[in-house]
Amino acid sequence: MxxxxxxxxxxxxxxxxxxxxxxxxxxxxxxxxxxxxxxxxxxxxGASDGAVAVATKKPGLMAALAGESLRYAIALSGVGGVLNGCFHRRPSFLFATHPLELAALDRLARMLAEPGLPVTLKADTGARQAAVSGLGDAVLRVLELDGEGHMTGxxxxxxxxxxxxxxxxxxxxxxxxxxxxxxxxxxxxxxxxxxxxxxxxxxxxxxxxxxxxPISPRSGQLVITERAAPMGFPHLAGALTSAAYLLDKTTAQPTTGLPAPVVIDPLTTGQLLIGSSREDGGNSQSTDFAAVRRILHSAVACLPALSQRRIIRVFAGVRAACGxxxxxxxxxxxxxxxxxxxxxxxxxxxxxxxxxxxxxxxxxxxxxxxxxxxxxxxxxxxxxxxxx
Ligand SMILES: Cc1cc2nc3c(=O)[nH]c(=O)nc-3n(C[C@H](O)[C@H](O)[C@H](O)COP(=O)(O)OP(=O)(O)OC[C@H]3O[C@@H](n4cnc5c(N)ncnc54)[C@H](O)[C@@H]3O)c2cc1C
Structure with a gap:
């Protein structure tokens, strides 16, 4: 033809x-x-969270590329820019509930202290002093970062x-x-x-x-809550990410014994996007409810008031992972x-x-x-x- x-x-x-x-x-x-x-x-x-984050990247090349892309997304989101209204800056919070996670936060703080990345460590506190209210007793330490953002894919x-x-x-x-x-x-x-x-x-x-x-599927389960915040539900100014998620993404080390990795991301709609697992294989047509259960367990341990929010949707997305x-x-x-x-x-x-x-x-x-x-x-x- x-x-x-x-x-x-x-x-x-x-x-x-x-x-x-x-x-x-x-x-x-x-x-x-x-x-x-x-x-x-x-x-x-169309089936992902949209964290434009440096903290969850492997130190070195991936963190540098993410930092460069974050700077560029900010430039494109100005008035009249192609990403205006899509990309939003917001603080990020990383928390630890386990000794291995505490060590991961130490490593992250060291990475952010290196010059060149557009993300800074604003506060390093325990749960009671963190700029997030309603954190559960399991939370031992919280890092608050300035400079990251979010855009829905x-x-x-x-x-x-x-x-x-x-x-x-x-x-x-x-x-x-x-x-x-x-x-x-x-x-x-x-x-x-x-x-x-x-x-x-x-x-x-x-x-x-x-x-x-060497491209293969790596699926992830995501949960979306209703919009309306019940009375007294703590306001969340930015994503709350467990250090277990950081470890899962950045090290080859197995995360056995750690709580399930979790990210709780407040969307501009008022909903919370809670995710996401990283399972080799899988597809976007079926939901892994065992993985969803593990994510929600970690999410509620971090923010107990979450148990008052209704879930309106659960779905899976599939990432293209390179060997x-x-x-x-x-x-x-x-x-x-x-x-x-x-x-x-x-x-x-x-x-x-x-x-x-x-x-x-x-x-x-x-x-x-x-x-x-x-x-x-x-x-x-x-x-x-x-x-x-
Ligand atoms: C659960 C989950 C959470 C995530 N969270 C984040 C996050 O917080 N931050 C972040 O940066 N990233 C996140 N990601 C990753 C991010 O979603 C992907 O890396 C990104 O969307 C990949 O975009 P892409 O354009 O490469 O591929 P895709 O969005 O997969 O697009 C590929 C397109 O190609 C089309 N296609 C495929 N084959 C053909 C063909 N032969 N001919 C024509 N068309 C074809 C498909 O229909 C599809 O529309 C997440 C992903 C998942 C699944």
Whole structure:
């Protein structure tokens, strides 16, 4: 079948990463099409929390990238900015109920003391002195951080897509592609499309499309409460995250014996988003009620008044996890006009603003952040891009 339309860039995946790439691409004057097998934010971006957080990142590269993306999200959320109304700054609170968690908070405080990160340690207190009322007796210590924020994944995805003016097409699934004569032919469920460049930002879908990349599912359960706060329910100014969650995300060390990791995130709607577990495998069609029970147990131990809130929804999201624990971003040396951006696991909402900017800088031949080199797909030594 002959190619039907020609674009400078086709982006596969209408999640937050593809949407951010699309917005940056049209800003750079590229004629851009976004395709998605289902629709915008149909994957992890539509079933996640939206912490734009540095504290929960592995020290080093991931914390530095998150810090850079946080700064950029703040810049984009100013008056007239594409993320205005989506990204909100708010304090973050990390708490410990167990000796191992106390040690994790020590490590976090040391990381934040290093210069360069846009997040500062505002207070290091016990439960009684913390700027959160109603903490349970189990809480031993609380760190209050200044500088982090939150954006709901589907809000930010739609904001980027709407402001981009890119052509959008769904349902349209990419099944494979060929590169020849400096162009890319995409074989899709709606025929062949052609472009000068292809960006594959299809989250977990990359596992089927690019089988050389070690991408696998890691699901997470989320709980949403009703909006109305019952009389006397303590006001929560920012996310309350257990240090067990920090340990679960940043170390290979098993968290056996620790309370289940939990994050209690106040949404701008007045609801609380409580999550999220990290189970290898799983899917977004079924709920793991045992994991939900563990999360809620930890949440109520931290904030006992939570037991007065009604739960209105429980659901699962699925992250695309990369085998070596860091995302995969960059062009293939074997196919320089094909760029991949996937494997963001639990950090894609936070990293998407930065990744969109850097991917388009790379496409335009501009210098990218030096740290991006470590994310290259070539680290998996694929001789060729395998297509399935
Ligand atoms: C429970 C949970 C909590 C989370 N909390 C946070 C958090 O607090 N902070 C944070 O930063 N991140 C968080 N994340 C992670 C974040 O949601 C993801 O990293 C991010 O959404 C990934 O975005 P993406 O655009 O790469 O992928 P996705 O949002 O998954 O989008 C991929 C898109 O590609 C489409 N697609 C797939 N295959 C094809 C194909 N062959 N052809 C066409 N289209 C295709 C899909 O339909 C989908 O719309 C959380 C995730 C989960 C599950």
């Amino acid at each position: 002959a190619p039907s339309t020609s674009y400078d860039l086709i982006i596969v995946g209408g999640g937050i990463v593809g949407a951010s790439v699309a917005w940056h691409a049209t800003q750079a004057g590229l004629r851009t099409l976004v395709i998605d097998a289902t629709g915008p934010a149909a994957g992890a971006s 589907y809000d930010a995805t739609l904001a980027f897509l709407r402001a981009s003016g890119a052509d959008l097409r769904w349902p349209c699934r990419l099944d494979g592609f060929d590169t020849r004569n400096g162009r890319v032919d995409l074989h899709t469920s709606r025929g062949v499309l052609t472009a000068a460049r292809l960006v594959i930002a299809n989250g977990l879908g990359a596992a089927a499309l690019l089988p050389d990349l 070596d624990g860091i995302p995969i971003v960059g062009a293939f040396s074997s196919a320089p006009n094909v760029t991949v951006a996937t494997g963001f696991e639990g950090d894609g909402i936070c990293l998407a603003p930065l990744i969109g900017r850097e991917v388009v800088r790379g496409l335009s031949g501009q210098a990218v952040l030096p740290g991006l080199a470590a994310l290259s797909p070539d680290r998996f030594n694929s001789k060729q891009v395998s297509i399935r």
